[in-house]
Amino acid sequence: MPELPEVEVTRRGLMPHVFGRHILHARDHGQALRYPYPDWRILQGRKILDIQRRAKYLLFCLEGDGRLVCHLGMTGQFRCLPSNEEVAQHEQVCLHLDDGWSLRYCDVRRFGYMAFISESAFSSHPWFSHLGPEPLSDAFTPSWLIRCCRGRRCSIKHLVMDTRIVVGVGNIYASEALFRSGIHPARKAGDVGSEALIRLHAALREVLAEAIRAGGSTIRDFRRSDGRPGYFSHAFRVYGREGEPCVECGGVIQRFKQDGRSSFFCPSCQT
DNA sequence: AAATGAACCTGTTTGC
């Protein structure tokens, strides 16, 4: 489900609830996520100093050493509920806080995962050691994107979804950014000219930033931590719009299968 | 090196 904007919106929504709170205790409800759970005892009594985001990971930074790292997979979401409220639908993990509220991790498909990672192990951890730049940071530059594309025969869509190139871009925002920059998703990355790549670089930042401002995209499952949906799905120009008219030229948006998932594009605006 | 497919799960939508 969640691409960078949805994870960032979740992070911002959770911050006021958890900042400075101590974790009384944490537990799971027995159903496994993608990987085994951490030993919850390590969180007991710890103070939450910050929530950071790297790529699509949420990082709960704790007083003392280490962070609780969470990935939402396809359908994961965090909710804040009063501790005396019963287990939420599809709730997998509950962190009880010291103010009578608790943080519930809910995940229908259970593709998400969590781990406790100490500071010393963090940067060399396989989930983090090969990640490319954050798309909204200064580290992500047009020239970096151009260099990454040089000589590459994979499709441009595949390339922008490769976390070694740039993080946080999934199927929706890749499609939207390629539309905005007028590039066909199946074009070979090495064949895309630098002017188009400069447009793509700008479009990626634009579309991600706009989506964060709109509270993310809710297609079906995504909810912010307060339960509200995200509104960016109304701003989709190609994603999920097969057969509908292009907002630019009035042509018909098409869909095709690429890397096992749907790609949407306008055949006259994207070449 | 790079492309493809399967796997992890459940729920919803689509088509016959």
Added chain:
DNA sequence: TGCAAACAGGTTCATT
């Protein structure tokens, strides 16, 4: 109406 197939926003692993 009922049932089966297809599909869903992510990542990793194995196979061509």
